[in-house]
């Protein structure tokens with residue numbers, strides 16, 4: 349997907365000139381990718397921001413999507429509760445990768461590939477993975493990984509989860525600071541993906557299975573989906589490793605283990621209980637969305653042919669149309685809205701379509717509607733702020749600033765939130781505050797040096813002790829970890 353076609357990372361210098369070159373390069377690359385591949389990346393797909401570590405390590409391409417994240421949180425909430433994991437302790441982070449994989453590098457973050465959802469026909473298949481991973485968290489099976497990470501001194505890098513509300517095809521916004529809204533983390537030596545670090549011990553696997561079954565039982569859910577997911581990993585033990593899902597490598601599944609899991613699962617009185625229809629319906633929509641955003645329109649048409657009149661199929665086709673025809677998709681999107689006027693994600697999609705086809709002002713009402721339906725969604729705030737800034741109307745800037753600040757409070761991992769806020773502030777003549785916002789965004793992307801430069805410049809023009817000055821001071825004082833390898 350995007351990661352392979354996107355810009356290869358530059359060394360992060362953080363100077364304005366470098367940033368601009370990077371922006372332009374990214375925009376161009378995106379355009380190229382759109383041209384070549386029929387628009388696979390436009391909104392969901394996020395790409396890597398560069399970071400000093402990238403030369404040494406792999407990137408994990410992250411992706412932000414309010415609808416998907418909300419569904420995963422709803423899947424996880426009861427499981428976390430059953431596992432005794434504090435609400436809010438574990439952040440679920442979506443990885444823009446179609447391979448089946450999920451991992452927990454520490455007790456605070458669970459990474460889930462979009463491939464997990466795309467492969468899953470039922471919520472239970474995803475919930476089973478979350479339950480198993482929760483078993484690893486609750487059982488504190490991460491010791492070796494944590495030690496290895498501490499050795500590499502890259503824990504803080506894992507902390508830099510970048511995010512963004514959106515990617516906008518650059519043309520419409522001119523040089524308006526579109527930073528590709530990249531989301532990626534750079535990890536030393538590709539460590540995170542390596543089985544040596546991530547592979548659990550046999551005993552830990554069995555313990556996580558047992559815990560997962562317990563959590564499913566406590567929450568009145570069937571383990572059937574988990575079995576379905578794990579069965580294929582059991583089979584993968586037999587094939588060459590290059591055809592194996594990454595998840596199967598880090599969670600070795602011996603046939604015997606699968607057999608004992610199956611026997612235990614079947615004893616549950618919930619074994620034949622299906623997922624609630626409303627949850628299955630949301631799952632089907634998110635799956636359609638992810639398939640549509642990450643696949644070529646021809647592939648979408650194969651999975652969701654026009655003979656399929658279900659809502660998920662309509663959703664997938666509307667997104668595919670948006671990717672290939674931009675505003676040509678509006679008719680399809682309006683048809684979705686007509687069927688579910690209160691679905692905020694349909695309004696979001698409409699706003700995104702307008703924004704990305706160079707009509708930011710027309711996008712404003714759609715994002716306002718989405719936000720009215722989900723007043724606490726940080727990503728909707730940021731979308732709206734983005735459109736308000738893009739409208740290029742001075743009178744809208746104070747509102748843009750307010751909305752973006754509100755969005756960043758709710759979703760501090762939004763790279764595009766900071767870059768748009770910087771523009772909104774700069775255009776209002778609040779240059780020092782704009783520098784602070786830029787510094788925050790750079791800091792989040794791992795460009796500590798660039799962040800410090802902006803923050804230091806801001807401090808000279810801010811009242812010492814003021815909130816903005818203090819934010820800048822935090823960035824100036826921050827000492828990034830050294831990679832001692």
Ligand SMILES: [Zn+2]
Nearest residue numbers: 548553556599
């Ligand atoms: Zn495992």
